[in-house]
Amino acid sequence: MDEMDFIFESPQKKDVDTEALKLATQSVQNLEQLRLKVKSSAVKYSDGVSVKIRSTLDELRDIKSEVEGSCENYVAMSINEHPLQDLRQLTLMHVPSSLTSEVKDKFTALLSQAFEGRAKKVLSAVLLTCPWYAASQRERGEQARHNIILVVYLGHDDQFFTPANQHNQIEGKVIDLGWLQAVELSHFGHFLAKGRTRFVESVLNDPQAVLYASPEWTALTTTLQHTQVMGCRGFVEASRGQAVGGISKKRKTGGLKLKDTTTFFQLCESCRLLHHLERIVAGRSVCCQVEEDDLSDIARRALGVLKSMYQEGGGTKHEFFPILVKWKEEIDPQLKSFQFTKAAGLEQIIGGWMATTRLQGRQLIPLKCIEDQHSSLVKLMDMIGGPVRKMEPSQILLVARAGSYMYGLSTPDSDVDYMVVYAEPNMNVLSACNHLTESVENRGPNKQFEYGAYEARLFCEMVMKASVVILELIFTDSHEYMSPAWKALSEKKSQFVTERGIQQYLGLIKNNFNMIESQKHIGSGRDRKLFYQIFHKLDSVNYMARGDCPPVRCEGEIRDFIMRVRTQPLEGDLERETLHQLARAKFNTLVDDLSRRENRLAENTDYRLMLNWLKAVRGLGS
Structure with missing residues (x-):
């Protein structure tokens, strides 16, 4: 196969203000020299001076990276804030039964403004309520008080295929404003397959509560059966565990008692979860609206007490708690023989839907070996x-x-x-x-x-x-x-010679010095290895300081010297203290030379270079 079959787009060169870059470089270098001066000065400065220098140095490096354009990195999802106030007002005014076509159009217009230019596509928006809280209220405004809009969106390729660490990715895929929760396709699919209750409800909700549904969303909701998603172990166990466990704590004498901080709404949420469990064992879908005639005896009793507590001031939450416990105890025996949905089958459906939705009709270019x-x-x-x-x-x-x-x-x-x-x-x-x-x-x-x-x-x-x-x-x-x-990546290896790289090499060298000076490895092969690594990395940094790729494979005099350190007795000119002094002298000279440079390398590797390469590896060639 032709080696040029793999092609990835090189990042465009950024415009740089050369005068600003020169000043930013001088600022960093001046502070590097000050750091060394303070460290070697006969005058003893407080530890706070060194701490301030290090933090300021980090800030100046960041500033220089901004000026030169090497600071680009993963950008988390965000939404336009302008329409949010009107959107929140609508959310807290309506319940599913009041969502006319005209009202839904208003929601859709505001959501479009919020996500325009930020997401590749909005897949769905669903108004989520707690039916048990709504059923306990008389006024629509009160019924809508705890409403949530759950939006599922398709992110741009640069956000999904990012080389950023996974923790940052997860944080960047979720926007949680309390009343508005927006989640990226992959995050939604991940937790839908695990049975996250709100995500399951969004798929199985009453069509009247759906504010917007793309063709992709409709395809998912018509494919999934309620028994599949409600029957997954995560949904059942979360509903069972959180219904009582989330609002209670153990008594010292045994048993459970209600947490004093539990709110009325949390009691309603517990009823919602227990009602889910009842319907699961009965083979029925989630309940989007509570009807008294459709409830079991204990569920009807719970609803009656909730209404009395809120509307008439009768009863207390501590008196209500035993009803929840008894309700759960009635359901538990029915769950012992429950047959959970097979995870593999559910994941295949959701995963296939995610892949199809992500690709939007595109074909991936497969990788090939030579x-x-x-x-x-x-x-x-x-x-x-x-x-x-x-x-x-x-x-x-x-x-x-x-x-x-x-x-x-x-x-x-x-x-x-x-x-x-x-x-x-x-x-x-x-x-x-x-x-x-x-x-x-x-x-x-x-x-x-x-x-x-x-x-x-x-x-x-x-x-x-x-x-x-x-x-x-x-x-x-x-x-x-x-x-x-x-x-294809190796051809661009000169772009990986950066200041961050030099700092990492120096950090490794310093770590080796610390272990040598601890004297824990004297007389062992480990001691020799620590020394030879120092000399090898010092040689590499000398190349990098000039902007050259270091020759990882040693040759000539440096190889002969390192092999002597590695294989011969540490005596004579290789005596341990002599090696230590030589290594320290070389290190100090190198660090001093680095601080006196008039120019610096790019602070960081070009993020877009790695992003484009990774996208090409994933089959999205240029």
Whole structure:
């Protein structure tokens, strides 16, 4: 296969104010010099001075990254705030029965304004209520007091295929204003498959409560049966556990008692959950409107007491709590023989719907492996074993023999250490109802054969963090197997030489110094390794400071010296204290030289470079 078959779009160059960049660079460099001066000064400054310098230095680096344009990163979802006040007022004025076509049009218009230019598409908007709270109120305004609009939207590709860490992604996919909750397609599908009650209700709700439904949403709601989503273990167990457990605590003498902080609305919510359970065992869908004639005896009793409590001031919440406990005790025996929905079947339906909705008719470009290396790649995968052996060869982006072998510093006693970068099948990513495993490691001090395998998204995240071991994979010119996707990325390796990368290398060196100076490893092979890593990384930083990719594989004098440190007795010119002084002197000189540079590298790796590469790996080629 032609290696150029994998193409990803290079980011456009950003306009830079050269004078502003020069001033930002000088500011950082001046403070770097001040930091070193304070550290070495005969005058003793308080610890607070060093803390202020470090925090200010971080801020100045951020400012420079803004000026040069290397600060771009994941942008969380947000909505336009202008229509929110009118939208909230509508939400707190209406119940499903008052939603005329004209009112729904008003909702739709305001929602369109709120999400215009922010989401790729709004899939649905549903007015969620607590039927039990509404049934206890006389006035419509009171009935609507705790209404929620749940919006499901389709995010842009740049938000879904981002290399950002998963915690930031989750936070960026949810907007929660209390009365308005907007969730991205993947977040919605994930929790719908797990039976999150509000998400289940949004799918099974009365059509009258649906403010807007896209064709995609209609396709989902007509495909899913209520017994499938209500019968999943998560929905049943959440309803059962939260109905009483969420508002109570254990007595010291045994049993449960109501929390004093429990509100009237929370009691109504407990009734809603218990009513769900009743209907689950009866094979009926969720209740969107409470009708007394349709309730069991204990449910009718609960509704009567709720009405009395709110409308007439009769009874107290502590007197009401035993009704909830008794109601739950009546349902529990019926749940013992309940047959839960098989998760795999439900996830297949929801996952397939998510993938189809995400693609919007587009076709993915499949990854391919290099044909004339197919058999050798399969042998490598078999040798590494574990989950790697079970992958398709086309999933493998890189197989590298890492560690001292990659540095050209291995000995016959060196461990065998492989690094694998792979891509999860694209349809698995698009249809995932659970968090996908992104790394597999087989490492340990007693293991002669080690490996680490990292999924493409996690790999990109580690690149953005400038992980030393990951950068070294990119800087190395040849590996055991390099896919077209890897070669396309490797061609741009000069763009990964950054100030963040230098800081990560220096951080590794400092950590090694700390372990050496702790003297915990004197006389061991670990002690030698700490020293040789310092000299190897110092050499790399010298290259990076000039803007060059470091030669990860050692050659010439530096290799001869490091191999002596690694294999010969630590005596004479290699005596431990002599090595320590030499390493410290080289480190101090390097740090001083870095602070005196007139120019700096880009502070960060170009986020859009990694984003575009990841999107291409996912089959969205340019």
